[in-house]
Amino acid sequence: MDTTNNKSANSAGSELSEQIKAVTKDSHIRAENTQLMANFQKGEITLPQYKLLLCSLYEIYQVLEEELDKNSAHPAVEPIYFPQELARIESLERDLEHFFGPQWKQRVIVPAATHRYTERLREIGKNSPNLLVAHTYTRYLGDLSGGQVLGKIAQKTLGLGGTEGVAFFTFPGVTSPHRFKQLYRSRMNSIELTEEECRKVLDEAVRAFEFNIGVFEDLQKMLSITEQAAGGSGREKAPTTTLLTAISRSSVAQFTLGACVALATVGMGIYAF
Numbered sequence: 549m550d551t552t553n554n555k556s557a558n559s560a561g562s563e564l565s566e567q568i569k570a571v572t573k574d575s576h577i578r579a580e581n582t583q584l585m586a587n588f589q590k591g592e593i594t595l596p597q598y599k600l601l602l603c604s605l606y607e608i609y610q611v612l613e614e615e616l617d618k619n620s621a622h623p624a625v626e627p628i629y630f631p632q633e634l635a636r637i638e639s640l641e642r643d644l645e646h647f648f649g650p651q652w653k654q655r656v657i658v659p660a661a662t663h664r665y666t667e668r669l670r671e672i673g674k675n676s677p678n679l680l681v682a683h684t685y686t687r688y689l690g691d692l693s694g695g696q697v698l699g700k701i702a703q704k705t706l707g708l709g710g711t712e713g714v715a716f717f718t719f720p721g722v723t724s725p726h727r728f729k730q731l732y733r734s735r736m737n738s739i740e741l742t743e744e745e746c747r748k749v750l751d752e753a754v755r756a757f758e759f760n761i762g763v764f765e766d767l768q769k770m771l772s773i774t775e776q777a778a779g780g781s782g783r784e785k786a787p788t789t790t791l792l793t794a795i796s797r798s799s800v801a802q803f804t805l806g807a808c809v810a811l812a813t814v815g816m817g818i819y820a821f
């Protein structure tokens with residue numbers, strides 16, 4: 549009997565939550581070890597770095613959560629749709645307003661990798677909502693895991709009080725991250741997928757990690773460039789902020805401009821070297 553088209557909540561023998569963790573294990577190690585994340589863990593993240601990271605997270609969650617809302621009744625989304633508990637967009641808006649003031653929207657700048665990530669989210673939201681779970685898993689379960697540690701490090705390193713500037717890491721609707729993750733995994737496991745669909749979700753999860761790694765690497769490049777241009781270590785807030793602000797406009801134009809400035813400067817840097 550051909551079972552390839554049979555939908556099952558347990559298609560390949562082991563459950564989706566176990567398979568997804570196994571296939572992304574190496575990618576997780578790579579993500580943790582990107583320079584940006586490694587610095588973060590060591591308490592070496594600077595305020596300009598942290599603000600830039602929040603900008604990219606804002607763009608990513610804006611699209612992710614829009615696509616989840618649009619597809620909330622889809623059978624592969626409905627079981628893992630937890631806007632009350634998980635939605636990050638309002639907390640990111642609060643954090644950005646805290647750092648950039650009321651005009652924060654004009655200050656959001658992101659590298660090309662963030663733009664590629666959100667394009668993929670839009671595409672799967674439109675054409676393959678089955679794959680959204682790969683992205684929600686990667687981001688939200690990460691935020692409820694290592695993200696909890698990173699929030700505390702950010703508070704300490706940047707001297708932030710209460711939830712000011714770290715609302716992103718705070719989940720008021722989740723009493724116990726550990727128990728919530730268990731619930732989330734069981735909901736993931738209840739999604740009915742054919743073997744083929746399950747395989748695509750697993751591939752997409754690896755891709756989701758790759759997108760995140762790409763964002764961290766691009767942010768690091770942008771920061772290195774601005775630090776070099778400022779002629780300092782990156783801990784001097786003013787010149788770095790000035791240059792980033794200079795390439796800050798709104799939306800698509802700013803992505804392109806930001807990417808061009810970054811690439812042109814990388815090119816010049818390599819040439820000079």
Ligand code: HEM
Nearest residue numbers: 569579580585586589685686687689690693694695757760
């Ligand atoms: C500084 C960087 C990071 C640290 C220290 C870290 C640490 C951890 C730890 C300790 C866990 C296990 C928690 C548990 O078993 O309950 C975990 C799980 C997880 N992390 Fe990370 N992480 C980091 C970065 C990332 C990044 C960048 C992503 C993705 C964008 C990510 C996604 C995940 C996911 C999806 C899980 C859940 C795994 C599962 O239980 O299936 N992590 N992380």
